[in-house]
Amino acid sequence: MWLSKEFEGARLAATAIALVLATPGAYLAGASYLADRREAAADTxxxxxxxxxxxxxxxxxxxxxxxxxxxxxxxxxxxxxxxxxxxxxxxxxxxxxxxxxxxxxxxxxxxxxxxxxxxxxxxxxxxxxxxxxxxxxxxxxxxxxxxxxxxxxxxxxxxxxxxxxxxxxxxxxxxxxxxxxxxxxxxxxxxxxxxxxxxxxxxxxxxxxxxxxxxxxxxxxxxxxxxxxxxxxxxxxxxxxxxxxxxxxxxxxxxxxxxDPVTASQATAYLTTRSTNPDRWTSVLDELTAAPGGTLARALNTPWRLNLAVTAYEERHPDTLTYPYDPAYLLTLASPNVVRDHLLDRYVPAATQQHPTHPDRYRPEQTHRWLTAIATHLTATTTAAGPTTDIVLHQLWPMAGARRVRAADTLLTTLLLLVCTALLVTQLPIGSSLGQLFLAGGVVPSVLSTVWQASSHVVPDPKSLQLHLLHSRAQRGQIARELVRGLASGLLAGLAVGLTFALLVFLSVEPTFALLALLVSALLARRVFGLAGELVAPLNDAPPTEPRRALRDDVVVGLTMGFTVGLVSGLALGLTLMFVVALIFGVSYGFGLGFGLAFGLALGLAFGLRMAGASRRYVVFLCCASGQLPWRLGAFLHWAYGAGLLRISGRAYQFRHRELQDWLASHSVP
Structure with a gap:
């Protein structure tokens, strides 16, 4: 009993001492935790x-x-x-x-x-x-x-x-x-x-x-x-x-x-305020007042229909500024559905002519034909999962025929890469050894991967750049340091790749050794690609501020990545062949420089085309859709947005109203 009391007293004393000793650390840890919480809350x-x-x-x-x-x-x-x-x-x-x-x-x-x-x-x-x-x-x-x-x-x-x-x-x-x-x-x-x-x-x-x-x-x-x-x-x-x-x-x-539906008095007030000459609308206003439950009032009982009416009948002749259409014509239409179809038929040419900045950039019949093609495509791609309303540029390629676009993408990509690969082979001396052929074949995996992507029905999302960070001096300094560090690391790894490939040229062509060396080279090359990706990582991960931005940034990323990979691999291989192998084996400096540049060009092009897969497929789609859609499709869609025919939702365009999309899909001829 006495021992147990003594033991309990010792335990309590030890606990007290431990608490005293731990108090400063606990206090500091708690203060750090609270500071972190405050910092996180401020950041949020x-x-x-x-x-x-x-x-x-x-x-x-x-x-x-x-x-x-x-x-x-x-x-x-x-x-x-x-x-x-x-x-x-x-x-x-x-x-x-x-x-x-x-x-x-x-x-x-x-x-x-x-x-x-x-x-x-x-x-x-x-x-x-x-x-x-x-x-x-x-x-x-x-x-x-x-x-x-x-x-x-x-x-x-x-x-x-x-x-x-x-x-x-x-x-x-x-x-x-x-x-x-x-x-x-x-x-x-x-x-x-x-x-x-x-x-x-x-x-x-x-x-x-x-x-x-x-x-x-x-x-x-x-x-x-x-x-x-x-x-x-x-x-x-x-x-x-x-x-x-x-x-x-x-x-x-x-x-x-x-x-609630728009009342006749609300419609009258709206038409009076929106029109530049309310006297032209007198007969319409009188009809709305006299028959608030009549055909015209029921046809114009929503803000969308009223906007259609004003847009259609406020159109002016571009030379004389006269009004070619009289709103009184609306009184002759037999039913609300007839009024709707009439206003939708007039909406596209009227909105085109009234564009606030570029009214004459596209003709009304062109605009109608191109928008009809897009609306028809959206309707045709409607599935049991739901209708399609988003017009996303890099997802429109099935419009021109999915198989046709994929085949064209595969063919054009293959031809372009074959030209660069042929240029690489021409840099090899006559009677090249098997090791030199292995060296030239270093670009084959990247070429095959790019061609496989071109033939796929799955297109990657566009890559993008966070260029807004360049407005900050601190961010500019950080990005510059990361770019220099990534380039230096990539060059060192590239030299290792180049040395390994170069040894293949002069060492024994024993198949087992050659395959082993090629495997090591491929692993090192993968490291080069990873480091090349790190070069643009500080600029990556930004969204489009409007739908065209996505493909524009995708092209920039593809060019940047292709140039980086080509520069690092070509320079590394060229320097290795020139200053290492040439000194040991007495090979011409010109061979090393020419072969390194050709190797970098072929590898950089293959890598860049793969990285910019979305924009590459989009360009091929525009070639296949020639005559069906304008070549500068993004510019046209943005112009249509400015005219009020489309709206923007995130990274997609949408028709101003679902009723307009459905009507265009069923009326190919205005």
Whole structure:
């Protein structure tokens, strides 16, 4: 008993001494941990502000394009539609566009579903809400940043968390947001997802149980933050959402609103404000006032249709500036569908002529033909998984015939590489040994790999450059140091490769030894390629700021990588042959220099063509699509975006409205 008490006292004393001795270390460790936490929080806040600034600029531009000249907005009204269960609290029975921010803030939890008919203004309300949340004077630094994303491209086999993080990374890589940063922002709920186009994920004939929209709602219902259901804003056409809701598939703990049709008085006010000469619209305005439920009023009861009407009838003759078309013609049309088709038929030539900067760059019939080809392709590639709405430049190549483009890509790539390989072989002296042939064959694996990629139906995503970092002096210095270090390391490894290959020329051509030496050389060459990749790594990992940027950067990466690999391997091999082997074996210096340069050219070209696989396939596609599409397709699509025929969503173009895409696909002749 006494011993046990003594032992307990000794144990307590030892524990006390250990605590005293450990206190400074524990204090320092705790202080370091808190400092790290503060630094991480400050970094997260800075990245959040960075994203918020980018979103505000991009979405302000997008809203201006939707509204059109004059910045006149219809104050759309909406009604709250209560579901049988799982409704959010605080939703008012009615609301309007101008009060959407206050309406949303009363909803608890902050989950909102915006529904309406096609063209009713769902995207416009989502944009106003997004910009209102960003510019609100009482916005806190810790508030999540609303980011609008298109649901059409979501592969629902991936979790919502992974998809959202990937989208944030893709959209804001040019702002320095890495994949790891995006995941941290998503996990800390610093991103408020504004998800546009639930109705565009599936074909109407797809069974409800197999629709991607069904899986989207299931995943969003499981999306939570520490307080419960996490904030989400979702848009969908009324019909499609009600089809899902009829099977008890809906966004839980959410408030659903439905946009009302534009009234005759709202349409009258809009046409009066948007037109440059309201007197021309007198007969239309009188008809809307006299028959608010008539054919014309029902045809012009959405912002999209009103925008079509103004665009179609505000067109002027380029020389006389007179109006060639009278809006009174609308009164002669028999039904809302006839009015719709008439306005869509007039929209492309009118928007072309009214382009704010380059109205005469493309003729209306050209524009219609090219856009029809793209719309037809999107319609033809619609699958059971859902319709295609994104116009991504490097993914359009099947338009010209998938087999035809792949065959042309393979043929042209093979011919180009054969020319360079033939140039390399010409540098070998007559009567070359087997070892010299092995030396020349060092480029064969890279050539075969590039040709195999050219024949594949899978095209890699474009590579990109983070050139915005060059605006910072500190970043410029860091990048320069990394480039010099990578070049030096690559040159040293290249010398090892060159020496190994050179020894093959003069050592015994015993097959076993030759194969072993070739294997060692291949492993060393792989190291050269890895080091060459490190040369552009400081500039890599940036997204396109607009859809054309992706292929432009892909070309730059291909040229940079090809030049780097060619320079390192050619210089290393040339120096080895000139100053090492020549001194030992008395071989001509000219052979070493010429062969090294030819080797570097062939290897660099093969590597560059492989790295720029997306842009290479795109160029081949344009050659195969000659006559079907313009040669400068990217420039044309950007011009069409400026004319209001297309819109931008991430790295893709989309038609201004799905109704326009469907109409063009079924009307090849205007």
């Amino acid at each position: 806040d800075a990245k959040t502000k960075n994203i918020a600034a980018a979103v505000a600029v991009a979405e302000t531009r997008q809203r201006a394009q939707l509204i059109g000249p004059g910045a006149h907005r219809i104050d759309l009204s909406f009604r709250y539609r209560a579901e049988p269960a799982n409704n959010a609290e605080g939703a008012e029975p009615q609301g309007s566009l101008t009060g959407i921010v206050a309406y949303y803030r009363r909803v608890n939890p902050a989950r909102l579903v915006i529904t309406g008919e096609p063209g009713a203004g769902k995207t416009l309300i989502a944009l106003d809400l997004l910009l209102g949340l960003l510019t609100s004077p009482d916005r806190a630094d810790t508030d999540p940043v609303p980011v609008r994303l298109s649901l059409a491209g979501w592969d629902t086999d991936r979790s919502f968390r992974q998809w959202l993080a990937d989208q944030v990374h893709q959209h804001f890589r040019d702002r320095g947001i890495t994949a790891a940063d995006a995941l941290v922002l998503v996990d800390h709920h610093r991103i408020l997802p504004v998800l546009d186009g639930l109705d565009e994920m599936d074909a109407d004939t797809t069974p409800i149980g197999r629709r991607r929209a069904t899986r989207v709602l299931q995943q969003l219902n499981a999306y939570q933050d520490p307080t419960g259901s996490a904030p989400v804003i979702l848009t969908c056409r009324t019909t499609q959402y009600e089809q899902l809701a009829a099977r008890d598939l809906r966004l839980r703990e959410a408030a659903r609103i439905e946009i």
